[in-house]
Amino acid sequence: MARRREVLVAGASALALPAMAQAKPIRLIVPYPPGGPLDIVARALAEAVKDSLGTVVVDNRPGAGGNLGADLAAKSAPDGNTIVMGAVATHAINPWLYAKLPYDPLRDFTPLTGVAQVPNVLVMNPATADRLGVRGVADLMAYAKANPGKLNYGSGGNGSAGHLAGEMFKAQAGVFMVHIPYAGGNPAQLALLAGQVDLNFDNLAAASANIKAGKLRALAVTTAKRSPVMPEVPAIAEAGGPLAGFDIHTWFGLFGPAGLPAEVTQRLNHAFVAALGTPELKARLAGLMAAPMPTTPEQFAAFVKAELAKYEGVVKRSGAKAD
Structure with missing residues (x-):
């Protein structure tokens, strides 16, 4: 009898294996082209969770500033088979930048x-900073107040992260600087290196090599606290006064469609949070000058809601529009 029970159990296990093998792969939509930071991290995450979630296929769907890929995920079945790597652009900036957005950044997604x-x-x-006597944020703010409109700053375009960081700085510091948009972050950085603009609010990953080489002087990072990947650079908030609460940064995270069952949400959350805690993922993120941001679904939902509210004023003050 015992022998018969062992055979039955073995047979049941054999039947279960093909079912697991035929499980539908998870599609992870990246709403930007291959090769960028979000794509690199998405592929590293897909590899890291294969033992816990099975196959995760990265699907690049760029277009409309990330809106096309985000909308595709929003309109997918809420079964856990399609998720998206959303970002500050898709879920906090674009809703105010675009006159018509095909999705609602809060109602149409389940934050993971x-x-x-x-x-x-x-x-x-550095030559410009020395000529103007600027060694830090306080010096910059003092010069800008004494010389309204004489400073300019470059960015990767209207509505870009660098543009909006500059607008937030102007609003909180009570200064006026002229914004000069370029067709992308690289042309903006080249203009700064050539002395054609006075300052930029650049992505730390993009600027780090020139900072380390002494070709650019880092006055401060824009996050509320110093970055662990470049701790010697102060935060703008350390200047105090009207800038004490300054905090703006690029972020990205995982979302499913609205209506995702609670057990599926928790399963995905646990798998990806565990992956973010591995030495391999931490090292990959550090190489991109990024810090891990694991959260519970509830924490991430509250964070996205707060970011959306914050950027409403920033985008409207900037006057930036996209269609």
């Missing part, structure tokens, strides 16, 4: 977990 955050950094050409 934050993934990472990357500071922007306030940088100047």
Whole structure:
């Protein structure tokens, strides 16, 4: 009898294996082109969770500033088979930047977990900084107050993270600087290196090599606290006064469609949070000048809601529009 029971159990296990093998792979939509930070991290995450979640296929769907890929995920079945790597652009900036958005950033998604955050950094050409007597944020604010409209800053375009960081700085510091948009972050950085603009609020990952080489001077990072990947650079908030609460940064995280069952949400959250805690993922993020941002679904939902509210004023003050 015992022998017969062993055979039956073995047979049941054999039947279960093909079912597991035929489980539908999870599609992880990245709403940006291959090769960028979100894509790199998405592929590392897909590899890290394969033992707990099975196959995760990264699907790049760029277009409309990330809106196309985000909308595709929002309109997918809420079964856990399609998720998206959303970002500050898709869920906090674009809703105010675009006159018509095909999705609602809060109602149409189930937040799963934050993934990472990357500071922007306030940088100047060292020759320009020395000529103006600017050694830090306090000096910059004093010069800008005494010389309204004489400073300019470059960015990767209207509505870009660098543009909006500059607008937030102007509003909180009570200064006026001229914004000069370029067709992307690289042209903006080249203009700064050439002395064609006075300062930029650049992505830390993009600016780090020139900072380390002494070609750019980092005055401060834009996050509330110093970045662990470049701890010697102060935060803008350390200047105190009207800038004490300054906090703006690039972030990205995982979302499912609205209506995702609680047990599926928890399963995905646990798998991706565990992956973010591994040495391999931490090292990959550090190489991108990013810090891990694991959260519970509830924490991430509250964070996204707060970011959306924050950027409403920032985008409206900037006057930036996209169609």
